[in-house]
Amino acid sequence: MLIGEVAARSGVSARMLRHYDRIGLVPPTGRSRAGYREYGDADLRRLLHVEGLRSLGLSLSEVARALDDPGFDPAVVVDGLVAAARERRAREDELLDRLAQVRAGAPTAWPDVLRTVGLLRALGPGRTPAARQRAALTTVAADPRDGAALAAALLAEDDPNAAGALRWAVVRAAAAAVPVLVAALADDDAVRRRRAVVALADVDDPDAVAALADAYVDPDPEVRARALLAGGRRGDRRAVAPLVGLVVEGRDDVEAAEALGVLAEDPGVRAEITRRVADAAALADPPARQRIAGALAEVPGDGARALLERLAADPARPVALTATAVLRLRRTGG
Incomplete structure (x- = not known):
């Protein structure tokens, strides 16, 4: 040939x-x-x-x-090719994310694009945590449309101080930030979901409230707990049963009791809380009953008092002592 x-x-x-x-x-x-x-x-x-x-x-x-x-040895070469391909894909994913963040800023002219790119660079992992913190604190005053970029940076932020500044900024740019945070609740990475739910808990936005309610059944216990505590503080009746579950479980039980106290301000919800707490106490072990007795300090009403009186006669001494102390506080108004 x-x-x-x-x-x-x-x-x-x-x-x-x-x-x-x-x-x-x-x-x-x-x-x-x-x-x-x-x-x-x-x-x-x-x-x-x-x-x-x-x-x-x-x-x-x-x-x-x-x-x-x-x-x-082909295996060595193939391993190297796999690593290189993954690195290229990571770079492409990073570029795609950056472009999406620029687009979310609704640019109408090249200065808008350059502003968002500058913010993304200022919040990037190549900068020190202190520099990222400063960038977050000064951004919202410049343009609240950068909320999407701020939310994306928050989801990737490991430093607690920089993360706190980013959450502050996200609340003030919520309109653009909330869609990014809501989308992150569907992420496979539980760490990103945790960061998203903590930020959404501080945002007063209907989409944030709905997303938090969806997170009540998240497979990650920390995500579930953060969502439930936020929902309880906002008066979402759907959070009652799982909040009681947190008290019984001993996960964030003090915060869960406080959230139940907020919900108990509604007399109709108060009756449901008392009923569910009583059902839980009937099946719980002594440490859980003791936590339940402590939680009832946050719940007013005759039903909660009657349950505390039963727990004050509990055969487990720590339970009885806690219930007795709570009853004394209720009588004195402490």
């Missing part, structure tokens, strides 16, 4: 075939009387192997070694 036929059958250009010949990667078997390259079936098979290896990302020198060196 002459070079034109090989190019047609393989899809490799004649120019590239000549280059392969010059570097000794795919030399033709022979030459015609007129001096033209002639390729045999074995040459064509080698060419196809070359193209297959190149499609994996191997350089021409690596392809030559793979085909000619008996000691060549």
Whole structure:
């Protein structure tokens, strides 16, 4: 086969075939009387192997070694290619995120784009935590449309001081920040979901409230707890049963009791709280009953007092002492 036929059958250009010949990667078997390259079936098979290896990302020198060196270890090279591909994908994902954040800022002119890009650089991981904190504290005064970029930076922030500044900024740019935070609650990364739910708990926005309610059943216990505490403080009756569950479980039980106290300001909800607490106390072990007795300090009404009187006679002394102390506080108004 002459070079034109090989190019047609393989899809490799004649120019590239000549280059392969010059570097000794795919030399033709022979030459015609007129001096033209002639390729045999074995040459064509080698060419196809070359193209297959190149499609994996191997350089021409690596392809030559793979085909000619008996000691060549393909696993090592493939591992390196996998790492390089993942790095490229991470860079592309980072670029895509940055473009999405720029677009979320609703740019109408190139100065808007450059402003958002400058903010993203100021909040980037290459800056010190103190610099990121300063950038967050000074951004909202410049343009609240940058809430999307602030929210994205918050979801990636490890430093507690910088994260606190970013949450402060996100609350003040909530209109643009909330969609990013709500979307993060569907993320596979529990850490990002935790950061999102903490930020949403501080935002007074209908979409934030709805997203927090959806997070009551999040698979991560910390996300669930943060969402439930925020929902209870906002008077969401749906949080009653799982908040009682937090008290029984001993996870954030003091904060859960405070949230139940907010909910108990509504007489209708108060009756539900008392009923659920009584049901839980009937099945709980002594440490849980003691926490329940303590939580009832936050719940007014005759139903809570009657339950405390029963717990004051509990056979477990710590439970009885806690219930007695709470009853005394209720009588004295303490």
